[in-house]
Amino acid sequence: MEQGPRGGGSRPAEPGPCLSSQCGADQAASVSLLSAGGAEPGSRTLAVAAVLPAGGCGERMGVPTPKQFCPVLERPLISYTLQAMERACWIKDIIVVVTGENMEAMENIIKKYKHKRISLVEAGVTRHRSIFNGLKALADNQPNSRLSKPEVVIIHDAVRPFFEEDILLKVVTAAKEHGAAGAVRPLVSTVISPSADGCLDHSLERARHRASEMPQAFLFDVIYEAYQQCSDYDLEFGTECLQLALKYCHIKAKLVEGSPDLWKVTYKRDLYAAESIIKERISQEICIVMDTKENKEHISHLLEEVLKTELNHIHVRSQALYNAGSDIQHIILEQCYNFVCVNVKEPDFQETQKLMSMLEESNFSILYSIVVVSVHFLDFKFASPSQKMESLMCIREFAKKMKKRKVLLYGLIINYSQDEQKLQESLRQGAIIIAALIKERNSALIGQLLVA
Numbered sequence: 040m041e042q043g044p045r046g047g048g049s050r051p052a053e054p055g056p057c058l059s060s061q062c063g064a065d066q067a068a069s070v071s072l073l074s075a076g077g078a079e080p081g082s083r084t085l086a087v088a089a090v091l092p093a094g095g096c097g098e099r100m101g102v103p104t105p106k107q108f109c110p111v112l113e114r115p116l117i118s119y120t121l122q123a124m125e126r127a128c129w130i131k132d133i134i135v136v137v138t139g140e141n142m143e144a145m146e147n148i149i150k151k152y153k154h155k156r157i158s159l160v161e162a163g164v165t166r167h168r169s170i171f172n173g174l175k176a177l178a179d180n181q182p183n184s185r186l187s188k189p190e191v192v193i194i195h196d197a198v199r200p201f202f203e204e205d206i207l208l209k210v211v212t213a214a215k216e217h218g219a220a221g222a223v224r225p226l227v228s229t230v231i232s233p234s235a236d237g238c239l240d241h242s243l244e245r246a247r248h249r250a251s252e253m254p255q256a257f258l259f260d261v262i263y264e265a266y267q268q269c270s271d272y273d274l275e276f277g278t279e280c281l282q283l284a285l286k287y288c289h290i291k292a293k294l295v296e297g298s299p300d301l302w303k304v305t306y307k308r309d310l311y312a313a314e315s316i317i318k319e320r321i322s323q324e325i326c327i328v329m330d331t332k333e334n335k336e337h338i339s340h341l342l343e344e345v346l347k348t349e350l351n352h353i354h355v356r357s358q359a360l361y362n363a364g365s366d367i368q369h370i371i372l373e374q375c376y377n378f379v380c381v382n383v384k385e386p387d388f389q390e391t392q393k394l395m396s397m398l399e400e401s402n403f404s405i406l407y408s409i410v411v412v413s414v415h416f417l418d419f420k421f422a423s424p425s426q427k428m429e430s431l432m433c434i435r436e437f438a439k440k441m442k443k444r445k446v447l448l449y450g451l452i453i454n455y456s457q458d459e460q461k462l463q464e465s466l467r468q469g470a471i472i473i474a475a476l477i478k479e480r481n482s483a484l485i486g487q488l489l490v491a
């Protein structure tokens with residue numbers, strides 16, 4: 040582990056700004072794009088590594104925990120960035136640069152969320168110094184290091200979790216050709232230059248300028264040389280790696296238009312935005328689990344159809360509970376983290392308990408919590424919801440137990456009226472409640488029984 044300068048410490052004088060197990064995009068396309076000889080079949084694949092600076096203190100976030108470790112849906116922000124980077128299976132090493140005091144916390148995150156290909160390096164007192172420490176770990180002359188020098192290195196802030204594999208491919212491919220490349224975005228605000236007396240000196244024409252985002256990529260020798268030549272002033276106060284390649288290696292980086300999601304988590308509002316985006320992304324698929332799929336008139340299928348109609352932006356699939364163990368694992372691997380379990384058998388809760396056992400037996404993804412809505416039907420004309428609730432009170436203890444396994448269990452009683460119109464209305468209300476439970480994933484509501 041590189042012993043760079045201790046992390047944290049003094050800050051620059053002016054207040055510098057302190058996604059599945061299978062490879063992402065078509066792997067064949069990635070490999071041909073990255074083969075050293077271009078797309079020639081069978082040519083050598085490009086050696087690519089990534090450096091993720093994560094040694095900051097997150098001053099602008101305004102909380103004691105450095106923002107890269109702040110929880111989003113009960114999981115540290117940096118884990119989402121690592122998950123996204125790991126989708127690119129052609130990146131051979133991911134160097135995460137953290138302060139000495141956060142080394143153990145980072146090791147625990149890597150272990151808990153089973154991140155791979157990660158090496159830790161100690162941060163510097165500025166971002167540039169941290170990046171430089173990461174590059175040194177990859178340079179050839181490291182004693183006892185299992186790391187080898189890559190041809191191209193990606194540099195990506197650990198607090199930018201929302202990027203797809205295609206932007207990585209684009210900047211790496213461009214860097215291979217131009218020596219350096221970086222993602223850019225249109226400016227939202229106009230950039231102005233103030234005069235010494237704090238008045239407007241001039242403004243830049245917004246359409247002719249861009250915001251520099253991440254990821255960036257460089258021929259390793261280019262950016263390593265730039266950092267070795269870098270002045271102390273630049274190491275202390277600089278904010279732009281592309282500028283270092285230009286200033287010290289005369290390399291003009293290729294600018295690559297990026298997607299709107301490349302923003303950096305900087306202020307507290309960005310954490311709320313990140314949580315909302317992640318919730319949106321993992322609530323796009325629902326699996327309705329039922330005792331059997333044969334009887335199409337069965338209430339489960341009526342509920343399935345209403346879910347499809349009412350939640351038309353969500354993909355609804357169905358699964359027979361019988362002998363579904365291996366299917367459940369597969370469903371989760373296909374990024375479905377939401378289950379609606381229809382209970383029709385006596386005693387109550389039987390189907391849900393069976394599903395829970397299957398979930399417990401499957402080593403399902405620890406990256407996201409699993410939502411299970413246990414649905415029960417009752418004709419309110421013949422029995423009151425409160426009577427049903429009495430028989431379902433076991434859900435509360437069960438929910439507490441499953442929370443430890445990252446399963447959020449909610450109960451829903453739907454009025455199974457003999458009146459067709461009333462039944463449809465109850466099913467519609469039930470669908471709306473299910474959508475809300477899945478979208479919000481609020482652990483404060485686990486074990487509660489809602490009524491539609």
Ligand SMILES: Nc1ccn([C@@H]2O[C@H](COP(=O)(O)OP(=O)(O)OP(=O)(O)O)[C@@H](O)[C@H]2O)c(=O)n1
Pocket residue numbers: 047055056057091092093094095096097098099100105106107136162163164165166167169170196197198303304305
């Ligand atoms: N000495 C430092 C400072 C920053 N970073 C990292 O560089 C990335 C982008 O920097 P920034 O958003 O400025 O993070 P902080 O410096 O933590 O934020 P602030 O400026 O608000 O303190 C972050 O992942 C941050 O952890 C780093 O590795 N080493």
Ligand SMILES: O=P(O)(O)OC[C@@H](O)[C@@H](O)[C@@H](O)CO
Pocket residue numbers: 055056057166196250251252253278279280303
């Ligand atoms: O200055 P900060 O440490 O907030 O961010 C560093 C970089 O992310 C930022 O400068 C981008 O413009 C890319 O260079």
